[in-house]
Amino acid sequence: MAAEITLLFSGLPASADKFAFGMTTVALLRVEGRIVVFDTGPYAYRPILLNRLRRLGVEPAEVDTVILSHLHWDSASNADIFSKADIVVHERELAYAGAPDSRDRSVPGYIGRAIRKLRLKTVSGETELAPGLRILELPGHTPGSIGLLSEDVLLAGDAVTCAKDAVAKTPSAFCVDPAQAARSLTRALEARIVYPGHDRPFFVGPPVAYVSDYTLRIRLFFDPAGQDEELRFGGAAAKSFATWPDD
Amino acid sequence: MRVDLLIPGLPAKADHFLFGICSLLLLRDETRTVLFDTGPFRVRQTLLGALKAHGLTPDSIDTVFVTHLHWDHVENLDLFPKAEILVPRSEFDYAAAIRPGDWGTPPFVREILADMRVTLLEDKEQDLFPGVRTLTLPGHSIGLQGLVVEAEGERLVLASDGLWSARDAVRGVPDVAFFDRLQGQQSLDKALAAGTIFYPGHDRPFRFDGGRVTYLTQYDFDLRFSFQPYGQDLTTSISTRGAAAEA
Numbered sequence: 001m002a003a004e005i006t007l008l009f010s011g012l013p014a015s016a017d018k019f020a021f022g023m024t025t026v027a028l029l030r031v032e033g034r035i036v037v038f039d040t041g042p043y044a045y046r047p048i049l050l051n052r053l054r055r056l057g058v059e060p061a062e063v064d065t066v067i068l069s070h071l072h073w074d075s076a077s078n079a080d081i082f083s084k085a086d087i088v089v090h091e092r093e094l095a096y097a098g099a100p101d102s103r104d105r106s107v108p109g110y111i112g113r114a115i116r117k118l119r120l121k122t123v124s125g126e127t128e129l130a131p132g133l134r135i136l137e138l139p140g141h142t143p144g145s146i147g148l149l150s151e152d153v154l155l156a157g158d159a160v161t162c163a164k165d166a167v168a169k170t171p172s173a174f175c176v177d178p179a180q181a182a183r184s185l186t187r188a189l190e191a192r193i194v195y196p197g198h199d200r201p202f203f204v205g206p207p208v209a210y211v212s213d214y215t216l217r218i219r220l221f222f223d224p225a226g227q228d229e230e231l232r233f234g235g236a237a238a239k240s241f242a243t244w245p246d247d
Numbered sequence: 248m249r250v251d252l253l254i255p256g257l258p259a260k261a262d263h264f265l266f267g268i269c270s271l272l273l274l275r276d277e278t279r280t281v282l283f284d285t286g287p288f289r290v291r292q293t294l295l296g297a298l299k300a301h302g303l304t305p306d307s308i309d310t311v312f313v314t315h316l317h318w319d320h321v322e323n324l325d326l327f328p329k330a331e332i333l334v335p336r337s338e339f340d341y342a343a344a345i346r347p348g349d350w351g352t353p354p355f356v357r358e359i360l361a362d363m364r365v366t367l368l369e370d371k372e373q374d375l376f377p378g379v380r381t382l383t384l385p386g387h388s389i390g391l392q393g394l395v396v397e398a399e400g401e402r403l404v405l406a407s408d409g410l411w412s413a414r415d416a417v418r419g420v421p422d423v424a425f426f427d428r429l430q431g432q433q434s435l436d437k438a439l440a441a442g443t444i445f446y447p448g449h450d451r452p453f454r455f456d457g458g459r460v461t462y463l464t465q466y467d468f469d470l471r472f473s474f475q476p477y478g479q480d481l482t483t484s485i486s487t488r489g490a491a492a493e494a
Contacts, residue, residue: 009263012472013472014470014471014472015471016468016471017469018254018293018469019289019290019468020289020292021264022264023263023264043287043318043353044264044265044287045263045265048263048265050350073288073322074288080355105292108288108322108323108325108359109325110325110361113358114355117358162473162476163476164473164476166476167477207477208476208477210476214474216261216262216263217262218261219260220257220258220259220260221258224414224417224453224460225460231485233474
C-alpha cells in the first residue's frame with residue numbers, strides 16, 4: 001500500500017546575505033495505520049509545526065516514527081516534540097554530529113547531545129520501514145544522510161536540495177564529500193517524484209517540473225507608527241496555455 | 248562601556264517560519280568584552296563575521312549576557328565555550344520545568360548550557376560592571392533581564408524583548424508579552440523610563456523623544472530565490488534606506 005504523503009512544510013530554495021533561511025521540507029506519511037514524520041525543520045518552525053499537526057488532527061505523541069535525514073540545525077531541531085516516536089538516524093550521522101567536519105558550520109554540538117536523549121533508533125544500512133517504504137543511504141552532504149523511498153516517490157533530504165540541482169545534476173550546497181554527494185544525487189534522481197530538502201516536490205522528468213505552487217509571505221515594518229509592509233514571494237508551477245487565463 | 252551593534256534586530260514575521268533575528272550587541276571597556284545575546288542559528292555566520300569586523304573571534308568574548316532563554320537568543324551560545332555565561336536564575340530554573348504550551352524556550356536549552364561556565368543572576372537590579380546595571384523586565388518570558396549602560400552622557404537601555412520593537416514604544420503596549428501580559432506592560436513602561444536611547448529585541452536602536460522614534464541605523468538584506476530550475480534566480484532586497492528617503 002502506498003504511503004499517503006502530506007507536506008507540513010515545503011522547502012524553499014532561498015538564501016540571503018545576512019541570514020540563513022533554513023526552510024526545510026517536512027513531510028508526514030501515513031502508512032498502514034502508522035504515522036511517520038520525515039525531518040523536523042529548524043526551531044523556527046516549532047509553533048507553526050505544532051499548529052499544522054493540530055490542524056491535521058495529529059497529536060505529536062501519536063507519531064510512531066520520525067526520520068531525520070541528517071543532523072543539521074535546519075532538519076533536526078524539533079525531534080523532541082514527538083515524545084513517543086522512534087527517532088531514526090543513521091549511525092554514521094550520529095557519530096558525525098559529535099565530531100563534524102570543521103568546514104560544516106551547520107551542526108551545533110548540542111544537537112547530537114539532545115538527540116541522544118530521545119528514543120533513538122539508529123540504522124546502519126538500507127532497511128524496509130514498512131512494505132513499500134524504504135530508507136535509502138544517500139551520503140555526501142553529510143556522512144549519514146538518508147532518504148525515504150515510498151514506491152517511486154523519494155523524500156531526499158539534502159541529497160537533493162532543490163530542483164535546480166536536478167537540472168544541473170550537481171549538488172550546489174556544501175557537501176562533506178562532493179564525489180559521494182554527486183553519486184547520491186544521481187541515485188536519488190532515479191525516483192519519479194522527489195521531495196527535495198529545500199524546494200517544492202518535483203517530477204524528475206525530463207523535464208524537471210514542480211508538482212505544486214508555493215508562496216511565502218513576509219511582513220515587516222520600517223516605520224513603527226505606520227503600516228506593515230507585506231512581501232509576497234511566489235514560485236508558481238508552469239501553467240498550461242490550454243487553461244489560461246481562467247486559472 | 249562602549250556599546251556596538253553587531254546585528255540589528257529585524258521586526259519581521261513570515262507565514263512559514265519565525266525570523267527570530269534579535270539585536271546582538273557588543274559591550275567593551277579596557278578589561279571586558281561582553282556579548283549581549285547570541286541570536287538564532289540563522290545568523291551564526293553573520294555573528295562570526297561581525298565579530299571579525301571588530302577584530303574579534305568567539306574566544307575574545309569573556310562574558311555572554313543572556314537576556315532570557317528563548318530559542319532565538321541562545322542558539323549560538325555554543326560558540327563561546329570559554330566565556331562566563333550570565334543567565335537570569337529564574338530563566339535557568341524555568342528551563343527545567345517549562346510551562347505546557349510555551350514553545351519559546353527550547354526543552355534542550357539546559358543541554359546547550361551543559362558544561363558551560365554559567366553564572367546565575369538573581370532576580371534583582373544590580374551593578375554588573377562599571378556603568379552597567381541590570382534591569383529586570385519580566386513578562387515576555389519569566390525572568391528576562393536587560394541592561395542600562397551609561398555611556399557618553401546618555402543612558403542606553405538594552406531591553407531585549409522587554410521592548411520587542413520601536414512600535415511598542417509608539418503604542419505604549421507590548422506586542423509580544425508571551426508569559427504574563429500585565430508584567431510585560433509594567434516592564435515596557437519601566438524600560439521606556441530608564442533612558443534615552445533604546446536597543447529593542449527585534450528592531451533597530453532608536454532615540455525616543457516626545458513620542459517620536461528616530462532610528463539610529465539602517466539595514467539591508469539581499470535575498471535570492473531559486474524558483475525556476477531552468478531559469479534565472481529571483482533577487483530582491485529588504486532595505487530601510489528607501490523608507491528613510493521617503494520619510
